[in-house]
Amino acid sequence: MTDSAAQDGPGSDAVALPMAVQLAWGLDEPGTRGPRKGLSLDQVLDAAIEVADAEGLAALSMSRLAKQLGFTTMSIYRYVDSKDTLVQVLSDRVIGPPPVFDEGLSWRDAMKAWAAAEFAAIFAHPWWVDIPLSAPPTGPNNMAWLEAGLQALAPTGLPDPVKLQLVMNVSLYVLGRARLMRGMLSEMPQEDNSYPAILARVLDPARFPVLTKALAAQMFEADDIDWADADFSFGLDRLLDGFESYVESYGK
Numbered sequence: 001m002t003d004s005a006a007q008d009g010p011g012s013d014a015v016a017l018p019m020a021v022q023l024a025w026g027l028d029e030p031g032t033r034g035p036r037k038g039l040s041l042d043q044v045l046d047a048a049i050e051v052a053d054a055e056g057l058a059a060l061s062m063s064r065l066a067k068q069l070g071f072t073t074m075s076i077y078r079y080v081d082s083k084d085t086l087v088q089v090l091s092d093r094v095i096g097p098p099p100v101f102d103e104g105l106s107w108r109d110a111m112k113a114w115a116a117a118e119f120a121a122i123f124a125h126p127w128w129v130d131i132p133l134s135a136p137p138t139g140p141n142n143m144a145w146l147e148a149g150l151q152a153l154a155p156t157g158l159p160d161p162v163k164l165q166l167v168m169n170v171s172l173y174v175l176g177r178a179r180l181m182r183g184m185l186s187e188m189p190q191e192d193n194s195y196p197a198i199l200a201r202v203l204d205p206a207r208f209p210v211l212t213k214a215l216a217a218q219m220f221e222a223d224d225i226d227w228a229d230a231d232f233s234f235g236l237d238r239l240l241d242g243f244e245s246y247v248e249s250y251g252k
Helices: 003-007 019-024 041-055 062-069 083-095 107-124 126-130 140-152 160-187 194-202 209-216 227-249
Strands: none
Touching (some): 041 083, 062 083, 083 126, 107 126, 107 140, 107 160, 107 227, 126 160, 140 160, 160 227, 194 209
């Protein structure tokens, strides 16, 4: 496909599309440069995911990817023109499509399921949160998630711009929790129970009376609580409490 053809589309007014957008939406024909076609873009992306899953995003390079595939580094450039383009396309591919929700769900239950599914999709490949967010997502999978979120809010009767704001705020909550957990999980050894002990040694009860009282009540030490899941669910429920109040009062 020529560059001019890749620029055309509904309402596009011939806007030039970045290479990552063209590849993500199948508007480019990678691998056509050179004497023969030995790979597919899907194979390149799958191999990149294998490398990142095993060694982390920082280990992913064009040369490392070529080694994974058993091709020369230059051959990879027939499919993606740079590592930046590769990572941008991977960002959409890794998040995958959204799940299909029961149409009978209330908007709140649908949004809660949507957020939980996004959280799970991110942690299927935790290195995804290491990808810099330099621009709003434009790939087909990300757009499908946005579409699903807007559909979940359809029963509210809110205007589309308002629904968009609510969906984006839920997604920002999910991303924030995911980035926090990613950092904590990568830095803290498994079964590390030193946090409460450290606090107990440094906190002055006169300066932090409420916190030391809570610490004495062993608020961090309930073995039957999955803190990661509990914190995520609690915060999400409080966010949706606010949404529910807003929906009920909108237009009154």
